[in-house]
Amino acid sequence: MTLLTVENLHTHFVSRSLDNEIRVARALNGVGFSLERGRILGLVGETGAGKSLTALSIMGLLKPPARIVEGRIDFEGRDLAAMPPDELNRLRGDRLALIVQNPRASLDPLARIGEQLARVHRAHRKADVATAHRRAVEMLAAVGLPDPERRARSWPHELSGGMAQRVLIAMALINEPQLVIADEPTTGLDVTVQAQILDLIQGMVRARGLGAIVITHDLGVVAHYCDDIAVMYAGSIVEQGATRDVLADPRHPYTINLVDSTPERLKIGSGRVFGGAPPNLFALPEGCHYRLRCPRATGACAAPPPWVAGVGGRLTRCHHLEPR
Amino acid sequence: MTAVPILSVERLGKRFPIGKGQSVHAVNDVSFEIRPGQTVGLVGESGSGKSTIGRTVLRLLEPSAGRIVFDGQDITSLSESGCRALRARMQMVFQDPWSSLNPRHSARRLIEEPLLLHAKLGAAERRARAEALAERVHLDRAMLDRLPSELSGGQLQRICVARAIATDPKLIVLDEPTSSLDLSVRAGILELLAEIRAATGAGMLFITHDLGTLKLISDEVVVLYLGSVMERAPTARIFEAPAHPYTQALISAHLSADPRHRPERIRLEGEIPSPISLPPGCPFASRCHAAIDACRAAKPELRPLPGGGQAACIRIDELNRGAGTRA
Amino acid sequence: MSAAALPPSARPLPSRPLPSRSLPMRLARRVVGIARRSPTLAIGAGIILAFALLAIFHGWAMPHDPVRAYPTEVLKPPSARFWFGTDGNGMDVFSRVIYGTLYAFGIALPSVAIGLLLGVPIGLWTGYRGGMFDETTMRVIDALRVFPIIILALAIVAATGQSLVNVIFVIGLIDAPIFVRVVRAEVLALRSSNFVEAARALGNPTWRILFVHLLPNALRGAIAQTSVRAAWAVRISATLAFLGVGIQQPTPEWGAMIRQGAEFIVTGQWWVAMFPGCALILLVLGFNMFGDGAQDLLDPQRKTGK
Numbered sequence: 001m002t003l004l005t006v007e008n009l010h011t012h013f014v015s016r017s018l019d020n021e022i023r024v025a026r027a028l029n030g031v032g033f034s035l036e037r038g039r040i041l042g043l044v045g046e047t048g049a050g051k052s053l054t055a056l057s058i059m060g061l062l063k064p065p066a067r068i069v070e071g072r073i074d075f076e077g078r079d080l081a082a083m084p085p086d087e088l089n090r091l092r093g094d095r096l097a098l099i100v101q102n103p104r105a106s107l108d109p110l111a112r113i114g115e116q117l118a119r120v121h122r123a124h125r126k127a128d129v130a131t132a133h134r135r136a137v138e139m140l141a142a143v144g145l146p147d148p149e150r151r152a153r154s155w156p157h158e159l160s161g162g163m164a165q166r167v168l169i170a171m172a173l174i175n176e177p178q179l180v181i182a183d184e185p186t187t188g189l190d191v192t193v194q195a196q197i198l199d200l201i202q203g204m205v206r207a208r209g210l211g212a213i214v215i216t217h218d219l220g221v222v223a224h225y226c227d228d229i230a231v232m233y234a235g236s237i238v239e240q241g242a243t244r245d246v247l248a249d250p251r252h253p254y255t256i257n258l259v260d261s262t263p264e265r266l267k268i269g270s271g272r273v274f275g276g277a278p279p280n281l282f283a284l285p286e287g288c289h290y291r292l293r294c295p296r297a298t299g300a301c302a303a304p305p306p307w308v309a310g311v312g313g314r315l316t317r318c319h320h321l322e323p324r
Numbered sequence: 325m326t327a328v329p330i331l332s333v334e335r336l337g338k339r340f341p342i343g344k345g346q347s348v349h350a351v352n353d354v355s356f357e358i359r360p361g362q363t364v365g366l367v368g369e370s371g372s373g374k375s376t377i378g379r380t381v382l383r384l385l386e387p388s389a390g391r392i393v394f395d396g397q398d399i400t401s402l403s404e405s406g407c408r409a410l411r412a413r414m415q416m417v418f419q420d421p422w423s424s425l426n427p428r429h430s431a432r433r434l435i436e437e438p439l440l441l442h443a444k445l446g447a448a449e450r451r452a453r454a455e456a457l458a459e460r461v462h463l464d465r466a467m468l469d470r471l472p473s474e475l476s477g478g479q480l481q482r483i484c485v486a487r488a489i490a491t492d493p494k495l496i497v498l499d500e501p502t503s504s505l506d507l508s509v510r511a512g513i514l515e516l517l518a519e520i521r522a523a524t525g526a527g528m529l530f531i532t533h534d535l536g537t538l539k540l541i542s543d544e545v546v547v548l549y550l551g552s553v554m555e556r557a558p559t560a561r562i563f564e565a566p567a568h569p570y571t572q573a574l575i576s577a578h579l580s581a582d583p584r585h586r587p588e589r590i591r592l593e594g595e596i597p598s599p600i601s602l603p604p605g606c607p608f609a610s611r612c613h614a615a616i617d618a619c620r621a622a623k624p625e626l627r628p629l630p631g632g633g634q635a636a637c638i639r640i641d642e643l644n645r646g647a648g649t650r651a
Numbered sequence: 652m653s654a655a656a657l658p659p660s661a662r663p664l665p666s667r668p669l670p671s672r673s674l675p676m677r678l679a680r681r682v683v684g685i686a687r688r689s690p691t692l693a694i695g696a697g698i699i700l701a702f703a704l705l706a707i708f709h710g711w712a713m714p715h716d717p718v719r720a721y722p723t724e725v726l727k728p729p730s731a732r733f734w735f736g737t738d739g740n741g742m743d744v745f746s747r748v749i750y751g752t753l754y755a756f757g758i759a760l761p762s763v764a765i766g767l768l769l770g771v772p773i774g775l776w777t778g779y780r781g782g783m784f785d786e787t788t789m790r791v792i793d794a795l796r797v798f799p800i801i802i803l804a805l806a807i808v809a810a811t812g813q814s815l816v817n818v819i820f821v822i823g824l825i826d827a828p829i830f831v832r833v834v835r836a837e838v839l840a841l842r843s844s845n846f847v848e849a850a851r852a853l854g855n856p857t858w859r860i861l862f863v864h865l866l867p868n869a870l871r872g873a874i875a876q877t878s879v880r881a882a883w884a885v886r887i888s889a890t891l892a893f894l895g896v897g898i899q900q901p902t903p904e905w906g907a908m909i910r911q912g913a914e915f916i917v918t919g920q921w922w923v924a925m926f927p928g929c930a931l932i933l934l935v936l937g938f939n940m941f942g943d944g945a946q947d948l949l950d951p952q953r954k955t956g957k
Contacts, residue, residue, distance in 0.1 A: 020684030046506035190369035191577040192592045220579030244583050261511040262581035263536030268518045275512035277476035384852055411854030424845035428867050441854050487853065
């Protein structure tokens with residue numbers, strides 16, 4: 001069952017430079033994908049690709065000068081892009097939840113862990129303090145923190161990075177949201193902790209039938225935890241499909257380059273990988289945004305590339321592919 | 325591989341006093357050596373002391389114990405001015421290229437800086453050398469007059485590499501040089517480092533938390549946990565047959581980008597001991613699945629392994645007997 | 652989310668300005684752009700500029716000699732001949748207010764310069780070195796802060812003699828600790844930053860680290876502070892004159908003028924004190940607004956915090 005459908009989403013930064021010129025950074029240029037319940041979508045791409053901005057656009061957390069200029073975000077039959085801020089605010093933390101990258105900075109340093117969780121619960125549910133506290137301890141146990149009663153009484157500074165990330169996950173899930181977006185949930189955590197956090201998110205998605213989007217630059221995370229993958233470049237999705245298919249046989253030249261850059265595939269000295277400066281969002285080339293870096297670019301690439309269908313519902317946006 | 329080591333570190337220790345007579349034991353009894361043209365990888369998680377070792381080796385931090393011999397010279401207690409002269413022969417590349425360059429200096433000025441400090445050159449000659457260096461790191465000449473804020477992460481890291489190789493150093497310490505970069509940019513920097521190693525024959529100390537990167541670039545891997553060496557072995561051996569339980573856990577936790585590659589994961593439970601009051605025994609004992617009482621009694625010494633390398637574990641032989649027959 | 656809120660890696664790279672435009676045109680656009688970004692800065696700059704022009708062109712702007720007494724025209728209200736009226740000596744208040752800008756700038760600028768020259772190197776050194784030197788300096792500065800500034804200034808001026816040069820030096824001396832603090836704070840933050848460590852790893856001697864790497868990057872706070880300190884210098888010099896220390900009547904200095912005018916307010920001759928008072932308030936406001944705006948512009952994070 002489809003939980004979230006994003007269609008043709010355009011988010012731009014409109015600002016005025018010190019030279020009094022209006023500058024438009026086209027950060028998202030027609031992002032579209034859909035997410036089923038019980039599945040995890042991995043959103044990958046390099047710096048400036050617009051991964052986090054896609055999350056913020058969906059959550060309604062854009063701040064000026066960024067704003068959605070076009071597009072639909074269909075969630076449970078309602079368009080989040082056109083929803084008044086108050087209504088969206090009621091959905092956030094309730095039906096929608098965001099897990100951010102920097103867990104310690106996201107906790108209130110002056111409140112105990114249990115209190116913060118209870119606060120989030122009471123903001124959306126009619127519950128007295130005692131019930132909310134019981135619920136908070138329940139959630140801390142659910143995310144696998146040992147001795148949850150004691151943890152509920154501890155302060156944010158007493159937690160390690162991995163523990164703080166668990167608390168944040170507990171906070172995101174306390175009101176049983178339908179959609180969870182995790183923005184780089186394990187970046188900055190040790191590898192031995194990373195797996196535990198990702199196991200936890202995956203377990204919650206499977207057990208409760210939520211939909212989840214995991215934003216990451218680490219293809220390893222996607223390969224092991226995401227059912228589907230969407231590869232972004234310069235504010236557009238260039239390839240999407242089942243993770244296994246896309247990573248085993250990437251078709252878009254950008255995805256091929258990305259996969260070839262992973263330590264597993266990289267051959268030092270082969271010269272096959274093409275790095276480059278992140279795309280200049282103020283002056284994106286017409287047509288295919290990747291054509292300035294693409295080894296296969298031709299004159300045809302100046303026109304917007306078509307979506308080409310592949311096996312297993314795979315979609316790739318490139319001029320140089322045949323459907324199969 | 326019998327060449328004289330360019331760097332040898334013997335039982336290095338580093339403590340940071342935190343008052344009340346207590347101190348953080350960041351590095352304890354770490355020994356390794358680097359030969360010319362060799363790349364040694366230091367791998368470990370946060371708090372393993374890997375960056376501290378890199379800085380202590382370069383004498384950016386004062387060692388608290390042990391000996392550092394660089395290029396045949398004992399530099400453990402060399403004076404500040406002695407260290408400055410040394411810097412021409414030992415260089416460093418830092419993790420975050422955005423913050424490790426003076427934001428007010430142009431790329432050209434940044435690359436010329438080491439030449440200004442260590443080489444007696446005229447302005448024109450220095451300029452020419454800087455341009456040659458830019459070419460060696462594949463940095464477009466048009467970028468030379470830009471400020472760091474006008475360059476991408478990959479370009480900035482190339483400037484850092486150019487600065488590090490400007491004086492033909494014999495040792496380059498690389499502290500997570502690719503961790504903050506995008507995947508394809510990271511690949512480009514690794515290529516560059518391999519190229520430079522082949523051209524200069526400099527020894528490299530590559531510090532990282534990412535095992536995948538080490539597999540590509542290093543000859544030997546030193547695995548650290550809480551400031552102590554757990555295992556030290558040639559790269560191929562470490563990845564094919566990790567001997568120490570911690571190395572095994574570290575390798576099993578690494579998520580390969582190949583979805584078909586799914587190693588059995590070893591879960592680490594238990595609390596990480598505080599580096600302020602380290603337990604008397606093996607630092608990893610509190611999280612080790614194979615720990616016995618003897619492990620908590622005394623700190624294990626490194627002992628040689630049959631397939632090459634060393635590991636600090638008293639049960640290493642019994643633990644790997646099964647693995648040996650499997651491999 | 653502004654561009655500054657993005658992580659450094661995700662910030663869009665600035666494009667170079669188009670070279671086709673002429674320099675005056677680009678300059679004009681930059682001025683309008685800055686004014687839109689920070690109206691506070693623009694208004695402050697406008698006020699300071701207006702007073703600066705008055706000071707430079709005082710010869711043309713003054714209808715009368717500021718120290719010429721018209722014995723028959725004592726305490727005349729504002730009129731077509733004497734726009735701001737005349738004071739107790741029969742001198743033209745308008746001309747005196749204009750001439751007073753020379754004193755205001757003449758005291759503010761050199762005293763702030765003295766404060767910078769003393770404070771910046773000390774701040775740089777204490778911040779970088781730390782240890783005993785830093786401890787001692789900071790404790791001395793703390794001790795100075797305990798004194799009410801105005802009494803301290805009064806005491807020093809009274810003890811050293813009441814000349815213009817003394818007033819300038821005293822204000823500069825009192826300013827210095829503030830610059831020490833600002834620069835020291837920046838250096839403390841920068842000292843452990845990566846590029847300073849990288850400079851050390853490259854083999855930079857201490858003097859190069861201090862003056863080539865730290866100083867240019869540590870001046871931001873001090874520069875923003877300069878304007879605020881200039882405002883304070885204008886105020887304190889006027890206060891000293893008002894209290895009868897420092898500059899004396901009939902010198903056309905605003906504080907001294909207000910002192911004389913205060914005597915006449917009770918008898919209804921408000922203009923003698925009011926016009927120099929307004930000039931003083933306006934210039935202080937201008938300096939303060941400029942400093943505030945500059946701080947916001949140099950450090951965008953700070954604005955949201957206020």
